[in-house]
Every structure is written in C-alpha cells, then in structure tokens.
Amino acid sequence: MRRSLPIVSTLIVLLAASYFLIPLYATFQFSLQMVRGQWSFEAYRSVFNSDVFAATVTFSTIASLAAILVGVLIVVPTAYWVRLRLPRWRPVVEFVSLMPLIIPPVVLVFGYVRLFGSTSYLPLTLSNAGTNTLLVAGYVVLSLPYMYRAVDNGMAAIDIKTLTEAAEILGASRFRTIAAVIFPNVRSAIVSGAFLSFSISFGEFVIASLLNRPAFGPYLVQIGQDRAYEPAALAIMSFALIWACMVLMQLFAARKPGGRILPRLIRPSARSVTP
C-alpha cells in the first residue's frame, strides 16, 4: 500500500528548514559575488591569503585543544569517582557542571580580571602566558556542561562499578583500572565531548575579546566591521567546520571496539554468533 505524502507535516518541515537554509544560501551566494558580474571564490582566496586569519586560526586551535585536554583531565576522573563512590552527589555535580549555561561569559571574564588583575596576589593578566592560561580556563568552564554530560553518559552505558571490581580483583591498581579499563571504554564519549568543546571554544568571542587575545572569534567580528564579502565566506567556513565536527562525533560515537580508528562507512555483514 502506498502511503500518501503527509502534507501538513511536510509543510512544517519545509518551513522550519527554510528558516535555516534560506539565510545560509543567501550568505553563500553573497560570498561568491566579490568580483563584480561573475561567480568566484575570490572572497575565500582573500581570507586564506590573510596572515591574520592563519594566526588567529592557529591560536584558537591551540587554545581549544588545550581546553579539551584540561577539561578531559578534570571531567573524566570526576565523573568516574562520582559514579563509583559518591552517587548521592551526582545531582550536585551535575548542577555545578550546568552553571556555565546560566552565568554569562561576561560575568565570568570580569570575575577573572578582578581576581587575577594587577592588584591580585596572582596577577595573571600582566603576562601573555598568564592571560592565555585564563583564556583556556574560561574555555574549560564554557565547555564543562557538554563535556561532563558526554562523559557521564558514556559512563552510564558501561557498568563502571562491576568493571572496576573486575579489574581490581585481577590485581589492577586504581590508576591502572582507569587507564586500561575505564578510559578506553568512554573514549568515544570523550571524543564527542571534545568535538563539542572545540566547536564552542573555537569561535568564542566574549572571553577572547575582553582578555584581548588574538583569537578567531574577535577576528571574525573585526572583519565583519571592515569588509563586505569576507565575513560571508568566513561564516560559511565556520558552518562547514562545525558540521565536520558533528559528523566526526557521530562516527566516533558509533565505533565498536576492535574497529578502525575511523569506522568504515559500509558495515561488513554481521558475523554470526554461535550459542
């Protein structure tokens, strides 16, 4: 039996999609119009030829990666310990991890500037390295809700307590248990958390701008004020980058142990299981 096309739902989907797709298409089209009277990628070429672009992208990438590393080192042991030994504290920890969604980054960065400013015992804002540290710390805080949620979900999927006990009774130390058993089993969760963090901190504006760092976010805003076609090209590229992150996240989340690092897109026929 052929099902007739559900008209109303299709209309709603199309309407919702156009809300997102039409501005995107318009931006894309505009970004191709830098040379009068013809379509070209001139705007993209101009962006890629700029030294500032390369410098800010490099800076933001390094800062984001540092934030991911620090975030993982904080979040994974915390989520593990809370699940294993302090299950009653889980709601509290979860609430704390959600705080960055409630407190605006402006408040956070002003707090940093007051706390670590020139009159502080720890005047981090006086040096470049110190300010970079503050930037990374800010990124860690911003990505905390996503990182914690992803890792905690990953840990919910495996039986943390029994796996820990199984490793312990075989003689493993606590460190070895985390390194050889827990970590590899939540790796895909960590990776998806990492991609989310990356997409948040890579284009972040408020913290980077107020700490006066040469990051990608402030560069984007500056270009938006100075140029016409390049910002459109940059916006399209940012979208592409975020989408790439999401696709990678999906692929890693679906990865089975013993599979490849990058999973095959076409699954081999399932192996039979004999009882």
Added chain:
Amino acid sequence: MSFLRIEGVKKSFGGNTVVRGFDLSVEKGEFISFLGPSGCGKTTMLRMVAGFETPTAGTISIDGQDVTAQPPNRRRIGMVFQAYALFPNMSVADNVAFGLKIAGMPAAQIRERVAEMLTLIGLRHLADRYPYQLSGGQQQRVALARALAPSPRVLLLDEPLSALDAKIRVSLREEIRALQRKLGITTIFVTHDQEEALSMSDRIVVMNEGRADQIGTPFEIYNRPKTRFVASFVGNLSLLEGEGTGDARAILAGDEVILPFPARGRVILGLRPEAASLQASADRTNQLTGRIDEVNFLGSLVRLRVAVAGAGVLVDMFNNPGNPPPGRGDIVTIHFAPADVQVLEHTPPELAIAAE
C-alpha cells in the same frame, strides 16, 4: 587447618545489619555454595571474602594469612560476576591475559597460558572476538577463564548463571563443576537457585537473615533440614499441622499418622512430594485420603496437589505413557512411610510433661 576461614564476621551498613555472626571453614579444593533468598546476606559475605566490603567485626583468612584488611587487588582471588563484566574494549584473549599482564608475566608465557585457558573452556577459536560478538554463555566462560588464568587461591562465583537461559545454565554449571574439580580450586558459589546449589556443591551454607541456618552436604540439607526455614526453602515440602499424642503418633483432622519419634502437643509435619505415593507398599504404612485439587504435568513427573486435613499435600508420580494420571476432583489415598515424615516443630514428651 582449613584453607579459608571466616570467623565471627558481622557486617552493618549504617544501622542495617546484613551479616550477623558468620563462621565457616573451607577445605582446600572444596566447592561451597551460599544459598538463600535475596537479601539474606550471601552476596555481602562473598564480597567481604573478595575484599570489596570490610567486615564490621570478625576475621577472614586464606591459607593461614589474615586478609581482613587487605585490598582486593592484593588477595589473589578470582571472581566471576553475574553481569559477566568482561572488558568491552579488549578481545577475548586480552581479557584473559589482563590478570597475567598485571602480575608481570613475560609475553610469551602469557600467550601460552591464554591459549591453555581458552582450550580449557573450549573457545580457542574465538580468541580474537570482542565481548559484544559473543553469546551470554560464551561471555561467562571467558569471564571464568579470565578469573582462573592468574591461578588464584580462591574462586568466587557471584550468581554467574542467573543471567543465562535455562538450557545453557544447566550445561554451564556442569562445565564449571568439572573445571573446578580438574583444577582443584577452592570455590565459593553464591546462588538463590536450590537446584544449582544441590547439584554442584560439596557443602551448602543455607543463609537466612544474615546467618548460616545450616551447613552441610546437599544430602543432609535436603533430607535432614535443621530449621523450618531450611526445610521450606530447599525443595518442596508439604506442611501439615497436627496434635502429637506423646507416643510416636499424631492426629491430623481425625486421621492418625505414625511419626519417626514421639512428640506431644502441636506438631508441624513435613512431607517431600517424592516420599508420598498413590501406591501402597510394605513400609508406606501411613495413609491419608483427599481430593485432587490440581494436576501439574511436568514432563517426566506429574505433580498432584491433594487436599488433606485442611492443607495441600504434594505428590510426585513418574510419567507413565500407558497410564494417564488421575484427574482433578478424584478421591485418592496417599501412602507414605513414617521414616519420611519430618517433624519440624514439636515439644519432646518429657518437656511437655514438665510444662503441664
């Protein structure tokens, strides 16, 4: 000197006492089952042997060494969990090798030992598979191989068969027992399934409310239960209430039953379904007549429930293709021997007289 000793162990969580005064001596190579309903403390007791819980009082020693305060990773104990708990990120071979790697065994020896263990459980061809590619029974066998690979002093099995389906459960329990005999490893097996405990164990510890109600061989536990709890928990037992006459007789709602020994006053009599029969014989001198309430055809057995003296008495008879079982509502006479009657609550005649 026994190999594993548990002396006066108590365990409370907050105000809730889970194990109250547990003593047990296990010989080397013995297979012991902890049997009891859920919440009786059997798993907590096992976890204290493993080191995951610390006793509130008492000591546990293995091979003459007090391990009460030792962390689990120093005890050299193997354990198999109900939920398999294989490491999902490792292949079957790596799972089995895990304990050996931690013990610092050279790689060549590890390979050899892993192959040996996998051959023992008959899964050598699956060495490169991952846990998610195995069936439940295969996973549990791998878990067993992983626990046994580092040659532990004691093997602990925490309801390892509960998550499996019926057929595999029976074949795997035979496999576990055969392996345990072959390796001669001291084993504690926790279960709530009396059939498992009866068929596998050298001795059974029947636990109730944090205490060992009775410790004995399966034969003793089944045939000579010491408490009413053991009698009702292990096997099926029909209970009849009557009045002891002081000599070896009791009156049940007008019928007279001969007892194995004298009792006076209110008595509870227990009868196993297989001890009762619809056929008379020389030693089945007791008789009770009643109406059949229920007929359960179980395959090789037919289980009847007969309403007698205000209670239901279960009677097992073998299936006989030439002779269909009686139907519901039929009036039948049950025959049983005085020696098969279990007197569970009674006052010996001399005490009863003293009380009067």
